[in-house]
Amino acid sequence: MPNFDSPPRFERYREIVPCWQDFLRALERPLPTCIWANPLKITSGQLEALLAEQRIDFEPLPWRSGAYRLLNTPHPGSRIAFLAGLYQIQEEASMLPVEFMDLKPGQRILDACAAPGSKTTQIATRHPRGTTVVANDRNYRRMRPLARSVDRLGITNTVITVHDASNLPGQIGTFDRVLADVPCSGEGTSRKNRDISAADETDFSNLCGVQRAILKRCLELCRPGGRVVYSTCTWAPEENEAIVDDVLREFSPRWKLIPARLPRFPASPGLVHWRGQRFDDQLENALRVYPHQHDTGGFFVAVLQHTCCPS
Amino acid sequence: MNLSPIDPNRLGLDATNIDAQGITLVNPEPIITHINARFRFPSDLFDDLAFFQVSHKIIRAASLPIQIPQKPTADRIGIDFLRIDMANPRMTTSAAMTWGRHATSNAIDTTSEQCELFLGRKPFELTTSQHHRCTGRGFVLIRYLGYALGVGFLESTRRDDENFGRVRSMYPRAYSTEVQQTSPLGNPS
DSSP states (O other): OOOTTSOOTTGGGTTTSSSHHHHHHHHHSOOOEEEEEOTTTOOHHHHHHHHHHTTOEEEEOTTSTTEEEEESOSOGGGSHHHHTTSEEEOOTGGGHHHHTSOOOTTOEEEETTOTTOHHHHHHHTTSOSSOEEEEEESOTGGGHHHHHHHHHHTOOSEEEEESOGGGOOGGGOOEEEEEEEOOOOOGGGTTTOTTOOOOOHHHHHHHHHHHHHHHHHHHHTEEEEEEEEEEESOOOTTTTHHHHHHHHHHHTTTEEEEOOOOTTOOOEEOOSEETTEEOOGGGGGSEEEOHHHHTSOOEEEEEEEEOSSOO | OOOOBOOGGGGTOOHHHHHHTTOEEEOHHHHHHHHHHHHOOOTTTTTTEEEEEOSSSEEEEEESSOOOOSSSOEEEESEEEEEOSSSSOEEOHHHHHHHGGGOOSSEEEOOHHHHHHHHTTOOEEOOHHHHHTOOSSEEEEEEETTEEEEEEEEOBOOTTSTTBTEEEEOOOHHHHHHHTTSOTTSOOO
């Protein structure tokens, strides 16, 4: 149970988080493990049968077909089905950004900050034929798990690069879809990392400039009519709405924020004001995910659509 | 194996970008002939792949039409397909895992005990029926419940040899270390 005698770790969000006490209780619970079936190797029905055969308890996620929450299953990363590349382990909220990318066969897609790579594998396996995914991150060491996942899952449509995402060269080419899952203070991961506390001014001074620069570069590399999804695993409006608001101002009217909503995953809208700062009304179209809403980690997603021509 | 370069334009790929990456698009025919001689895959299984020689050791496979950037330098393109720095080039673990389920020759459907030994990098003995599916000494693909896990090496098919029917595990050490703490098949450790 949470200790209500001392200020909670995320007290600064009390005024914006719905059902505050439920939020605090959710932070104390362990994070469920989720997986999704790798369509390159197995159908969701086959995976369900295999999990049942191996006495692995699971329940399907209501908002994403082929994805499951595992119940009381230790070491899902060393099960035979995992080793054979039949499923990928990914936190439920972390699956959200890719759902808003409107992926179609034949697209060229950039995952600008790809490490450790779960979202890259999600993208690459969605339409494997004819699609190219460029998975980039500036941290070579953190990209090793992605290389391992690519091998295990049998992904052949991905190019891995190691470069500063805010300074990607023009020779990388242009993209139909871009995911900017930027480095952040990681507040939303606090259920699995107990040391995470609320972000502060030091975090903002280290991160916000980088986040803004990455998002701007991603918009520049996106083709007319394309789409950029900006996401973080943090609740700090300074790293979320404030960044998108800033970039929208610079790139308006060519870019607009479209609604990030999933019918079976109701969550909270983005903020239009925070501590005296007013954001563009479009920020309400962003999505905020708190742990008590779906028993997940925390996330923020904003979907930016280029308006010059239909995608 | 004669790995001759081919013109990227033939496959609709950007020659400038491939040159800039310092890799070579190679003729797929000798590669596919080599692995089919051992594993007999369906004839059209690799039709949608481009094969790149990225070093003197490795051929990588990427699905067509892969749109490679000119810059920055790619750390990886597609997946490792074939190790060529040996007298008898062999499929990599990642290639075996990806396509091994389609092999119709020299593929071993292991029992749970054999599978555990393979994942632990320990040798195991083939049963008579498994032995009948192998054409001779050499690489074999290891499967469990129909799903491919990697590559092994069948030491001998001569009955008078002390290593007759013995398969050496070539499961990567790094992978094996990760599964040693638990029972991958769900059995009590």
